[in-house]
């Protein structure tokens with residue numbers, strides 16, 4: 001079993017916990033960040049960039065998920081890689097937890113300061129450092145968001161297609177290995193990051209593929225870039241990312257169609273992929289999420305299991321793709337396509353899709369999203385979705401299903417009343433069963449939202465005790481004092 005010397009703040013924490021055994025005392029025993037450390041932080045980033053105000057701490061102690069807010073003791077705003085490096089050295093020497101904060105749109109409690117400490121907000125680092133249109137790449141600082149980058153690129157004919165619905169920071173997206181509706185065509189962050197500048201726990205700055213390297217492929221040693229993609233702030237702070245860009249397609253058309261049941265919609269998706277059609281987007285919504293979407297985004301879709309589709313390419317290719325997919329939809333007794341061809345209609349449709357999380361919460365005002373995020377091999381998807389829906393119905397809870405089904409990935413956004421522990425228990429049990437089902441069907445408990453706080457138990461089930469031990473050893477190599485986002489990914 002993995003074992004190492006515990007950092008000071010954890011020793012205090014563990015002692016207090018073992019003395020009284022209660023969660024309350026565990027929280028109460030979180031070490032205070034000493035005043036001299038707050039002063040030293042201000043000495044690095046400037047007075048205006050350090051805050052101990054409760055409103056700022058609360059804003060930084062939670063993301064968009066249902067996890068309870070856990071405010072850090074201090075929030076520091078970095079404006080440069082030098083700031084990040086100096087802050088890390090300081091926290092590492094003092095053995096104080098440090099939690100990186102991108103834009104706080106995560107869905108697994110990744111930024112919650114569950115062991116106190118310093119939150120390092122990198123959203124002020126917003127330089128777009130370089131764009132190489134001829135090489136299809138760009139390099140950005142960590143605070144640049146995906147919409148800012150795409151607005152900047154508008155006149156180049158290029159774009160960065162990875163699109164979690166939220167306008168997340170690009171390095172936050174690296175940290176969670178984000179994807180979204182375009183992954184079926186362009187892959188996830190993993191396939192689209194070429195190099196990262198990372199500040200390690202002791203303040204050293206590395207470039208995961210070597211300084212200024214920006215090649216489409218490399219066989220040079222271990223893949224450090226992909227080690228940091230999905231590391232959720234537990235191995236280092238990503239301060240720059242070199243990303244792959246793509247040409248904006250010549251033509252685009254979107255459509256919606258509906259089906260008599262969930263199985264037919266998902267079967268259609270599997271067949272589209274098996275026919276090798278290069279679909280740009282294929283998103284599933286069950287009847288509960290269609291209803292939520294109609295109400296929230298003022299659409300008038302038939303309340304039935306549906307697919308949102310997008311086709312891109314030349315006019316001829318669009319004709320072929322839409323014909324073939326239309327035939328498959330008919331074969332599965334689906335409806336005719338309802339087209340969204342002009343840009344305004346298309347934008348409205350995809351905005352509605354991206355707002356589904358909020359649409360689902362609006363079904364039960366005052367509730368927070370308890371989200372699942374399983375992913376399975378595409379051929380297992382129909383059975384896993386149908387069985388998940390049965391679990392939701394058996395439990396008698398509101399559980400809209402939404403899926404990036406082209407990747408075998410889907411979510412349930414349970415609107416949960418946090419003040420009702422019985423309800424939280426029922427929902428978390430359905431979510432656990434869904435994850436276990438996905439694992440039984442060769443899948444993963446998270447396709448894109450990450451482990452954060454919510455999936456820590458499931459990680460061991462997914463990769464096994466030895467696999468988890470290796471992950472802990474990697475963590476100890478990069479962060480021997482355990483200061484980086486402690487309590488995330490592992491307990």
Ligand SMILES: Cc1cc2c(cc1C)N(C[C@H](O)[C@H](O)[C@H](O)COP(=O)(O)OP(=O)(O)OC[C@H]1O[C@@H](n3cnc4c(N)ncnc43)[C@H](O)[C@@H]1O)c1[nH]c(=O)[nH]c(=O)c1N2
Pocket residue numbers: 063064099100101102103104105106107109110111122142163164165166168169170171172173174175176177178179180181232233234236237238239354355357358448449485488
């Ligand atoms: C409405 C809506 C819709 C979606 C989503 C959210 C919301 C609110 N998401 C989830 C979310 O947008 C996604 O996880 C982003 O990658 C989070 O980026 P932030 O910048 O907000 O990171 P945020 O600040 O929330 O941090 C997330 C994690 O990364 C760490 N981190 C942040 N910046 C870092 C840095 N520079 N270096 C190291 N660690 C860092 C944090 O410590 C934390 O552990 C999503 N996701 C998805 O994949 N597909 C989807 O379809 C959607 N859809």
Ligand SMILES: CC(=O)C(=O)O
Pocket residue numbers: 165180353354356357402411
């Ligand atoms: C929230 C999320 O992951 C989605 O809407 O797909």
Ligand SMILES: [Mn+2]
Pocket residue numbers: 180404411448
């Ligand atoms: Mn998603």
